[in-house]
Amino acid sequence: MNYFEYSYPPQDKEDFYKKPYRYAFPACKMVGNLYFVGDCSVGAHVLKTQKGIVLIDSLYPTSQANLIHSLWSIGVNPEDIRYLIHTHGHYDHFGATERIKTLSGCTTFLGRRDYEMFQTKPELSFVGESRLEHFDTFEPDVLLDGDEVLDFGDVKIKVVATPGHSDGCLSFFFEVQEDGKTYTCGLFGGAGLNTLNDDFVRQNGNLYSRDEFAATLEKLLAMDVDVFLSNHTMQGHMKEKWLKQQKDGKNPFIDPTEWKAFLLGVQRKFNEMLSASALN
Numbered sequence: 001m002n003y004f005e006y007s008y009p010p011q012d013k014e015d016f017y018k019k020p021y022r023y024a025f026p027a028c029k030m031v032g033n034l035y036f037v038g039d040c041s042v043g044a045h046v047l048k049t050q051k052g053i054v055l056i057d058s059l060y061p062t063s064q065a066n067l068i069h070s071l072w073s074i075g076v077n078p079e080d081i082r083y084l085i086h087t088h089g090h091y092d093h094f095g096a097t098e099r100i101k102t103l104s105g106c107t108t109f110l111g112r113r114d115y116e117m118f119q120t121k122p123e124l125s126f127v128g129e130s131r132l133e134h135f136d137t138f139e140p141d142v143l144l145d146g147d148e149v150l151d152f153g154d155v156k157i158k159v160v161a162t163p164g165h166s167d168g169c170l171s172f173f174f175e176v177q178e179d180g181k182t183y184t185c186g187l188f189g190g191a192g193l194n195t196l197n198d199d200f201v202r203q204n205g206n207l208y209s210r211d212e213f214a215a216t217l218e219k220l221l222a223m224d225v226d227v228f229l230s231n232h233t234m235q236g237h238m239k240e241k242w243l244k245q246q247k248d249g250k251n252p253f254i255d256p257t258e259w260k261a262f263l264l265g266v267q268r269k270f271n272e273m274l275s276a277s278a279l280n
């Protein structure tokens with residue numbers, strides 16, 4: 001399979017929906033028992049734990065085959081997934097959730113406030129944008145408030161509420177081991193400003209989200225992370241890292257500077273957006 005023959009990240013949404021195989025991304029081991037199984041647009045991750053396979057996010061509904069192919073290519077039978085955790089309730093992160101749930105009977109997790117959004121303002125999940133007639137939001141088994149620790153035996157995921165991009169957005173922190181060393185992984189669940197700009201706020205009346213997002217960034221900046229994970233592939237520079245991994249065998253995913261550099265970049269763009277905003 002030839003990867004990266006088409007635009008990265010996908011520029012033509014129509015082509016991305018209709019020919020998702022063009023935007024597959026090579027699944028790869030990142031650090032220890034942590035794997036990347038996203039496509040060229042959206043990141044998804046697998047943790048192989050003592051309590052079974054944990055999947056974080058499930059991509060666009062049209063990318064289900066890419067996800068399943070990626071799972072097989074890292075030696076995971078999709079039927080063996082035990083837990084499926086979501087960073088937030090937008091359809092590009094839960095597109096294959098019903099399929100994986102049907103295949104595996106896994107337990108699904110979602111932020112409580114995003115589940116409330118499913119019930120009161122389901123259009124904010126962007127399901128309508130999927131253009132799939134029978135695609136809908138899903139019923140999570142476990143609702144998270146963002147102050148939990150999920151215990152998977154050798155892996156314990158600290159769940160942190162990071163509202164802003166969506167009300168129920170969650171970020172995840174956990175440790176992995178490689179070559180006798182322990183590394184802290186951090187996954188920021190929602191860095192996109194698309195739900196915080198003037199047009200969106202005017203339409204949806206979520207001005208409060210801006211204050212929440214500002215507090216989220218401060219909270220995350222105070223944390224130390226060795227392995228930066230992103231649920232959008234380009235944000236995590238995954239293509240460059242993957243190419244590097246093929247070349248010299250040195251682990252390109254371990255970089256204790258990346259977490260804060262990324263957050264500061266988001267904060268700068270966010271502050272620029274606020275300065276130019278007609279709302280306050």
Ligand SMILES: [Zn+2]
Pocket residue numbers: 088090165190192
């Ligand atoms: Zn989103």
